[in-house]
Amino acid sequence: MSARTHPVPEQFDDPVQQREAATLGMWAFLATEVLFFGVLFAGYTLCRVMFPEAFAEGSRHTDMLLGTIETAVLLTSSCAVALSVREVQLGGRRAATAMLALTAALGIAFLVMHGFEYYAEYREGLIPAIRYTQQGVYARGMEIFYCLYYFITLFHSLHVTVGVLLLGVMAWRTWHRAFDQDYHTPLELTALYWHLVDIVWIFVYPLIYLVGRSG
Amino acid sequence: MSTVERVPPPRSYLEEGYGLRSWLTTHDHKRIAILYALGITFFFFLGGLAAALVRLELVTPAGDLMSAETYNKAFTFHGVVMVWFFLIPSIPATLGNFLLPLMIGARDVAFPRLNLFSWYLYVGGGVFTLLCLLLGGVDTGWTFYTPFSTLFSTSHVLLAVVGVFIVGFSSIFTGLNFIVTIHTLRAPGMTWFRLPLFVWSMYAVALVMVLATPVLAMTLSLIALERLFGVGIFDPALGGDPVLFQHFFWFYSHPAVYIMILPAMGVVSELITAGARRRIFGYRFMVYAIIGIAVVGFLVWGHHMFVAGQSMYASIVFSILSFIIAVPSAIKVFNWTATLYRGDIGFDAPMLYALGFVGLFMLGGLTGLFLAATALDVNLTDTYFVVAHFHYIMVGGAVMAYLGGIHFWWPKITGRMYSEAWARFAAILMFFGFNLTFFPQYILGYEGMPRRYHEYLPQFQVWNVLSSAGATILGAAYLLPLFYLAWSLRHGARAGPNPWDARGLEWQTASPPPPHNFEQTPTVTEGPYAYR
Numbered sequence: 242m243s244a245r246t247h248p249v250p251e252q253f254d255d256p257v258q259q260r261e262a263a264t265l266g267m268w269a270f271l272a273t274e275v276l277f278f279g280v281l282f283a284g285y286t287l288c289r290v291m292f293p294e295a296f297a298e299g300s301r302h303t304d305m306l307l308g309t310i311e312t313a314v315l316l317t318s319s320c321a322v323a324l325s326v327r328e329v330q331l332g333g334r335r336a337a338t339a340m341l342a343l344t345a346a347l348g349i350a351f352l353v354m355h356g357f358e359y360y361a362e363y364r365e366g367l368i369p370a371i372r373y374t375q376q377g378v379y380a381r382g383m384e385i386f387y388c389l390y391y392f393i394t395l396f397h398s399l400h401v402t403v404g405v406l407l408l409g410v411m412a413w414r415t416w417h418r419a420f421d422q423d424y425h426t427p428l429e430l431t432a433l434y435w436h437l438v439d440i441v442w443i444f445v446y447p448l449i450y451l452v453g454r455s456g
Numbered sequence: 457m458s459t460v461e462r463v464p465p466p467r468s469y470l471e472e473g474y475g476l477r478s479w480l481t482t483h484d485h486k487r488i489a490i491l492y493a494l495g496i497t498f499f500f501f502l503g504g505l506a507a508a509l510v511r512l513e514l515v516t517p518a519g520d521l522m523s524a525e526t527y528n529k530a531f532t533f534h535g536v537v538m539v540w541f542f543l544i545p546s547i548p549a550t551l552g553n554f555l556l557p558l559m560i561g562a563r564d565v566a567f568p569r570l571n572l573f574s575w576y577l578y579v580g581g582g583v584f585t586l587l588c589l590l591l592g593g594v595d596t597g598w599t600f601y602t603p604f605s606t607l608f609s610t611s612h613v614l615l616a617v618v619g620v621f622i623v624g625f626s627s628i629f630t631g632l633n634f635i636v637t638i639h640t641l642r643a644p645g646m647t648w649f650r651l652p653l654f655v656w657s658m659y660a661v662a663l664v665m666v667l668a669t670p671v672l673a674m675t676l677s678l679i680a681l682e683r684l685f686g687v688g689i690f691d692p693a694l695g696g697d698p699v700l701f702q703h704f705f706w707f708y709s710h711p712a713v714y715i716m717i718l719p720a721m722g723v724v725s726e727l728i729t730a731g732a733r734r735r736i737f738g739y740r741f742m743v744y745a746i747i748g749i750a751v752v753g754f755l756v757w758g759h760h761m762f763v764a765g766q767s768m769y770a771s772i773v774f775s776i777l778s779f780i781i782a783v784p785s786a787i788k789v790f791n792w793t794a795t796l797y798r799g800d801i802g803f804d805a806p807m808l809y810a811l812g813f814v815g816l817f818m819l820g821g822l823t824g825l826f827l828a829a830t831a832l833d834v835n836l837t838d839t840y841f842v843v844a845h846f847h848y849i850m851v852g853g854a855v856m857a858y859l860g861g862i863h864f865w866w867p868k869i870t871g872r873m874y875s876e877a878w879a880r881f882a883a884i885l886m887f888f889g890f891n892l893t894f895f896p897q898y899i900l901g902y903e904g905m906p907r908r909y910h911e912y913l914p915q916f917q918v919w920n921v922l923s924s925a926g927a928t929i930l931g932a933a934y935l936l937p938l939f940y941l942a943w944s945l946r947h948g949a950r951a952g953p954n955p956w957d958a959r960g961l962e963w964q965t966a967s968p969p970p971p972h973n974f975e976q977t978p979t980v981t982e983g984p985y986a987y988r
Contacts, residue, residue, distance in 0.1 A: 252563045252565065253641075254977075258640055262640040265636045266566065273667070276674075277670045277674050280674035284678070384694060385689055385695055388687050
């Protein structure tokens with residue numbers, strides 16, 4: 242299907258209206274996403290006030306180097322997806338596809354690195370309910386910290402996974418000329434979603450890896 | 457489908473197709489509304505059955521009909537079903553789905569496939585809830601309070617939580633669809649301040665659905681994980697905080713009350729203006745009141761937790777905000793009353809429901825102020841006073857408005873008129889049955905009878921018997937419309953496009969409307985309610 246013959250569904254008058262509706266729909270969806278993560282962040286905040294030392298201790302057990310690399314990878318991927326939208330707007334199909342593939346690849350790299358982190362934590366006995374072997378005064382508070390750590394990072398990784406799949410579809414469609422300068426709304430919305438995934442991580446990274454670490 | 461003789465184009469949305477498949481794969485908002493109506497009617501009577509069991513047990517002071525555990529399961533099932541499978545989707549998903557595009561002059565909602573998907577999510581959530589019932593039910597109360605729900609309850613909490621989680625997404629997607637539809641698909645000339653108040657109420661309710669429901673979904677997920685893995689942030693044994701659960705839960709569930717009542721207010725505004733042949737009094741104030749309720753509704757959740765151990769200062773703030781939210785609600789009641797003033801009031805069935813709504817909502821709202829006062833609430837918390845209060849809002853308010861709306865738009869939806877005499881009779885019976893059921897509960901609560909027990913002290917029996925007797929009348933009144941409305945589908949007189957001589961855009965097209973609502977997109981030149 243070529244972009245020029247893209248049919249407008251019957252409920253819309255014209256492509257402009259359709260594009261407005263799709264974009265607003267995505268923003269509304271992103272608002273719900275913020276609230277999903279908001280619950281976890283609120284829970285984190287309260288528990289951290291209750292167990293400040295244990296949270297600092299838990300933070301010291303995380304892998305700051307990997308976490309930092311993951312952050313860099315995700316930020317780079319966000320830049321790549323923005324470039325892919327720009328390329329499509331300029332008519333660069335090849336470059337746009339390459340940028341999308343790069344974004345997806347960085348997303349996968351992020352997931353793999355996180356997998357290594359989880360494995361290291363498993364060996365260290367830091368996974369509540371599965372293998373938790375911590376002892377000492379902070380053990381209980383750290384268990385809560387790691388509960389939240391897993392809720393937040395797994396939920397975020399779920400979003401990364403969905404994003405990678407979406408990016409794959411978009412790359413495939415871009416390559417097969419589904420989009421052009423006039424019509425590329427799905428690509429733009431995927432990019433919006435990917436930016437949200439990125440922004441959420443920008444909050445997760447300091448909360449999990451940095452906060453209280455030096456104290 | 458090929459066996460049906462097709463005369464293109466179909467004259468009405470009902471003639472688009474007759475097979476089951478044409479209904480289950482439809483993208484037409486009007487057909488999806490009817491799918492929802494079937495679902496919520498089923499759950500309404502199922503939830504009603506559970507309420508009947510509760511009322512039957514409470515006829516005598518002793519717990520003789522069922523065990524305490526079964527009783528707990530009965531009221532939990534009643535609550536879960538009525539809140540998530542009836543009240544929340546009731547007006548938005550049926551009347552809202554059907555009327556919203558018609559009222560703004562659109563051909564459909566912005567995302568018709570998502571709309572159908574919402575219905576399937578609703579059904580999916582319903583399946584889990586029914587499964588939970590069939591396997592033995594859940595006994596936590598509809599609020600799923602921790603740590604009982606996570607550590608102690610041996611009933612099927614997980615199934616119920618999954619059911620509610622899924623149905624939550626149904627309401628998120630409906631809300632999202634409505635927001636985008638109202639923003640982008642208004643007909644030429646349909647400016648924001650020409651929108652009917654029903655549309656405004658749908659807009660407000662959609663915002664609340666989209667912004668509150670994710671919090672519920674996440675909180676329920678945390679409960680599920682805590683139950684499955686035995687670790688989590690609500691578990692006091694681990695150092696977690698069960699009151700945090702209550703904060704999260706009511707952050708959704710108090711705005712959810714406004715998900716139930718805002719649409720009812722929208723319906724009643726349409727019913728009263730058409731029934732009294734009057735412009736709405738203070739249109740802009742009504743709009744600001746709707747938005748005000750939706751916004752402040754997010755900031756009052758703590759009034760459910762005055763005795764839960766939250767900080768005294770938090771309680772004071774929540775108390776004041778709860779008083780403040782009564783102001784826009786009162787504005788609405790005043791404006792409905794002022795609309796009636798010097799009106800040419802007809803007492804057709806929809807108007808009877810609307811007038812019933814105003815009275816019952818006022819009583820429910822005023823008793824809400826009792827409960828917003830921290831000192832008084834300490835005495836009244838978890839008594840029948842609370843039960844009576846929220847039933848006045850939800851049953852006396854939301855259900856009355858829902859049924860009023862169903863009657864008012866029935867000729868538009870089906871193209872037929874129902875029996876007016878039966879409809880008036882049912883409306884009046886319902887009003888009396890309702891008050892007989894729930895007014896005694898105010899007295900019971902005031903005298904100290906706690907809720908959620910299957911036994912009670914003998915001195916409470918008189919009021920309980922009255923309440924149960926009222927419930928019988930109420931049940932009969934709810935069953936009546938099933939019969940005369942079904943009867944009207946085949947035998948009712950044909951309704952013209954505009955049997956009430958009402959002014960909304962939905963009345964300018966045929967009854968039932970054609971598949972794409974209007975022969976040509978209407979152009980709007982004046983505000984709503986162009987009566988005198």
